[in-house]
Amino acid sequence: VTHGELVARLRAAGCVFAEDEAELITEAAAGSASELERMASQRESGLPLEQVAGWAEFCEVRVRVAPGVFVPRPRSELLVVAAAARARPGCVVVDLCCGTGALGLALARSVAGIQLHVADIDPVAVACARENVVSVGGRVYEGDLFEPLPTGLRGRVGVLLANVPYVPTAEVGLLPREARDHELRAALDGGADGLDVARRVAASAPEWLAGDGCLLFEVAEHQVAACTDAVVRAGLTANVERAPDLDATCIVASRPGTR
Numbered sequence: 001v002t003h004g005e006l007v008a009r010l011r012a013a014g015c016v017f018a019e020d021e022a023e024l025i026t027e028a029a030a031g032s033a034s035e036l037e038r039m040a041s042q043r044e045s046g047l048p049l050e051q052v053a054g055w056a057e058f059c060e061v062r063v064r065v066a067p068g069v070f071v072p073r074p075r076s077e078l079l080v081v082a083a084a085a086r087a088r089p090g091c092v093v094v095d096l097c098c099g100t101g102a103l104g105l106a107l108a109r110s111v112a113g114i115q116l117h118v119a120d121i122d123p124v125a126v127a128c129a130r131e132n133v134v135s136v137g138g139r140v141y142e143g144d145l146f147e148p149l150p151t152g153l154r155g156r157v158g159v160l161l162a163n164v165p166y167v168p169t170a171e172v173g174l175l176p177r178e179a180r181d182h183e184l185r186a187a188l189d190g191g192a193d194g195l196d197v198a199r200r201v202a203a204s205a206p207e208w209l210a211g212d213g214c215l216l217f218e219v220a221e222h223q224v225a226a227c228t229d230a231v232v233r234a235g236l237t238a239n240v241e242r243a244p245d246l247d248a249t250c251i252v253a254s255r256p257g258t259r
């Protein structure tokens with residue numbers, strides 16, 4: 001496949017940034033014609049670019065993305081920035097619902113010396129996260145929310161990142177086809193109002209947070225009031241942070257009077 005042919009094929013398949021994608025796919029194929037053909041066909045069939053290439057750029061860090069694993073979104077960089085403002089060197093950081101582990105990895109790259117623990121319920125995501133966080137000494141666990149974490153972390157977590165699924169069930173069908181077809185439903189669907197998993201995380205967070213620890217999770221703007229309510233029910237206070245340029249909103253929850 002020549003560069004021109006690749007661009008034309010990608011454009012015909014509906015890729016808006018066909019030139020850029022062609023360059024990226026060519027780089028990922030590393031000179032192998034058969035790899036290039038395989039990747040071109042995968043992209044034509046609608047696989048997300050990051051799953052085709054095998055990596056995504058997130059917070060200026062190259063993150064491995066395995067097929068089927070949630071592709072880290074640019075808007076989630078707000079969670080990393082908000083966490084970096086609160087994480088101290090040496091602090092225990094947990095990345096729950098970690099997917100590729102992109103958030104924990106990016107935080108570990110920006111704050112030296114954190115102790116990183118990441119967990120997800122999906123074994124494919126867990127394997128992918130293991131590849132990503134090994135370079136920063138992260139520990140990786142598989143299971144439902146807090147259940148697989150070592151009990152010794154109870155009461156010691158300084159920063160609890162949880163980019164949970166938060167799309168209301170009725171809206172999953174409105175997501176781009178790439179997400180619907182190539183990311184697990186469990187990575188997207190947050191139940192009737194989107195907040196089933198967020199509520200469970202908020203309810204258990206006080207058991208795991210250090211006295212001055214905080215929980216950070218991303219929401220849609222219309223979910224802010226219901227999330228604040230869930231956080232307050234858990235005995236925490238909620239601060240809202242926004243990055244309009246990223247179309248991002250996150251809730252930072254902590255014990256009253258601590259932050």
Ligand SMILES: C[S@@+](CC[C@H](N)C(=O)[O-])C[C@H]1O[C@@H](n2cnc3c(N)ncnc32)[C@H](O)[C@@H]1O
Nearest residue numbers: 070072097098099120121122144145163165187
């Ligand atoms: C929205 S994705 C976020 C992934 C990653 N944190 C990121 O930002 O790229 C949600 C992730 O939560 C995981 N997940 C869903 N339900 C879970 C549960 N009950 N326990 C642990 N992980 C869960 C999914 O497998 C998926 O990887």
